[in-house]
Amino acid sequence: MSIPLYELFFEDDTLHQGGDIVSPKWRESPDKAIRSMRVRLPFGDYLFLGGYEEYNLFIETVANLYGAKGQRLCYIYAMGREGNTITSYRIAVSDNGKYKTGDITVRKYPRGQEYDGKPTSGWHKGIMKPISGG
Amino acid sequence: MATNMIVRTNQSDATQSYASQPTYYVDVDIVNDRLIWTAGSALVYQHCGYSPTGAQLDEAATLILATAVEVVYCFLDDVSSADKLKQVIGASSGNNRYVFCFSFDGATATEPTLEAWDDNTHSTAVLHVLGNGTPANSMVHGICTTVAPPGASWTGTPLAASSKVNLNNGAGPLAVATDLYGNIYIKIPASYPTPETSQPVIAVRYTYS
Numbered sequence: 001m002s003i004p005l006y007e008l009f010f011e012d013d014t015l016h017q018g019g020d021i022v023s024p025k026w027r028e029s030p031d032k033a034i035r036s037m038r039v040r041l042p043f044g045d046y047l048f049l050g051g052y053e054e055y056n057l058f059i060e061t062v063a064n065l066y067g068a069k070g071q072r073l074c075y076i077y078a079m080g081r082e083g084n085t086i087t088s089y090r091i092a093v094s095d096n097g098k099y100k101t102g103d104i105t106v107r108k109y110p111r112g113q114e115y116d117g118k119p120t121s122g123w124h125k126g127i128m129k130p131i132s133g134g
Numbered sequence: 135m136a137t138n139m140i141v142r143t144n145q146s147d148a149t150q151s152y153a154s155q156p157t158y159y160v161d162v163d164i165v166n167d168r169l170i171w172t173a174g175s176a177l178v179y180q181h182c183g184y185s186p187t188g189a190q191l192d193e194a195a196t197l198i199l200a201t202a203v204e205v206v207y208c209f210l211d212d213v214s215s216a217d218k219l220k221q222v223i224g225a226s227s228g229n230n231r232y233v234f235c236f237s238f239d240g241a242t243a244t245e246p247t248l249e250a251w252d253d254n255t256h257s258t259a260v261l262h263v264l265g266n267g268t269p270a271n272s273m274v275h276g277i278c279t280t281v282a283p284p285g286a287s288w289t290g291t292p293l294a295a296s297s298k299v300n301l302n303n304g305a306g307p308l309a310v311a312t313d314l315y316g317n318i319y320i321k322i323p324a325s326y327p328t329p330e331t332s333q334p335v336i337a338v339r340y341t342y343s
Contacts (some may be wrong), residue, residue, distance in 0.1 A: 021137040026343035027241065056342035058243035063139055065162070065234075066169040067284045067335035068254035077243075077341070097257040115341075121307040122343045 005076070006057055007038045012126050018057075021073060021093065026057045027122055035124040039078045040091055042102045049089070052080030054123040059093075079114060081123070085112040137240035137308075137342035143169075143210050144233050152235045159235060161218060168338075169222070169267050171205045171320050172196070172222040181217040182207070185300050205320040227275070227319050231283040236301060236314040236338055246301045246308070248276045248316050250293035259295035262318070262330040265303025269297035273322055274334060276332055278303050279315045286307050290317070293336065301338070 004017040005024055012032040019025035029039065037052035039057070056079040063071045075090040086109045092099040099105070112119040137219055144150075146158035162169075172178050174196035180188045186194070196205045205261070208225035224280035236246065239269030250272065252258045270292055276299040278292030284290065291299050301314040308314075318336065 004164075006216070022343050050171060056343075058341045059136075060244075060339065060341045062256050062337045062339045063141065063164055064254065064335055064337045065141055065164065066337075067333035068337075069168075070165045072254060072256070074256070074339075095255070097255040101157075115244045116247075119306060120341075121241065121309070122243045 009036045019101040049080045052126045057122045084111040140237045143222040148230035148232050151232045163232050168211045170209045174207045180221045185211050202324045219316040229283050229286045231279040233317045239311050242308045243341040243343050245306050248299040250274050251335045261326050261332045264294040269294035276318050
């Protein structure tokens with residue numbers, strides 16, 4: 001069994017392990033309030049997100065029609081919303097000349113402008129409690 | 135499940151969608167097939183039965199003229215078929231709606247976009263065909279036709295770097311499996327001073343979760 005791309009720790013102290021980068025299965029995650037999320041980075045470290053009202057995770061890919069062959073996986077996006085502010089963690093999963101695999105770009109956006117100035121879908125609810133709060 | 139996209143090109147009638155006439159379309163194998171924009175020649179033509187060489191394509195290149203000239207043909211080099219070259223019907227500045235079909239089998243987290251770049255790193259756009267560093271001057275034009283035909287002699291969006299086309303007509307992420315449509319053409323400005331043999335990367339960026 002492959003190492004999950006992410007793990008969700010829920011309010012009821014249960015754990016959900018996600019899929020992999022090809023099939024993250026984020027939308028199939030249980031509909032329960034998330035206390036924190038752990039994302040596995042390309043070289044085995046982990047990124048923790050906690051204390052947000054909502055969470056999102058998705059993969060960005062580019063499919064070439066002309067001039068190059070095949071499809072390239074670009075980034076993992078892990079996001080958390082607190083009020084009207086969304087914190088976006090963009091994790092490179094391939095080299096692209098500007099960013100190397102594993103590079104993380106952290107940016108804050110107004111809600112609804114978190115991806116190229118536009119909203120994203122797939123958000124799961126969270127709870128705003130300290131990560132260590134039992 | 136991850137959301138997957140299949141690229142399809144119209145081979146018969148650009149007034150018919152994939153949903154209404156699926157046999158009018160051919161699936162593009164993005165690993166092995168290729169698109170070819172060309173003026174055509176005695177060796178580069180519809181159903182020629184072979185994949186043209188680089189030299190053959192050079193001889194069928196579009197000439198720079200004193201007036202702006204649109205590249206006449208877009209072919210799909212369908213390597214798994216006996217015909218090989220199949221014209222992408224309606225790939226032009228004409229009022230053609232159902233030309234390139236992008237079939238998504240599920241939801242996306244963001245709106246899919248049609249883009250053009252120098253290469254497979256999708257990070258720069260300085261080729262002459264992409265405007266030589268000025269996206270507004272890109273010779274590659276794209277337009278979303280998901281909800282309506284593009285209109286006659288459309289100009290759309292010059293594709294280069296962040297100058298791109300929202301394929302869901304600006305309506306945002308896909309909630310369910312959806313067919314999106316677009317059209318693409320290449321037009322060389324009048325008396326353009328720099329001939330170029332180039333293969334910009336035209337691509338669709340999308341997300342899945």
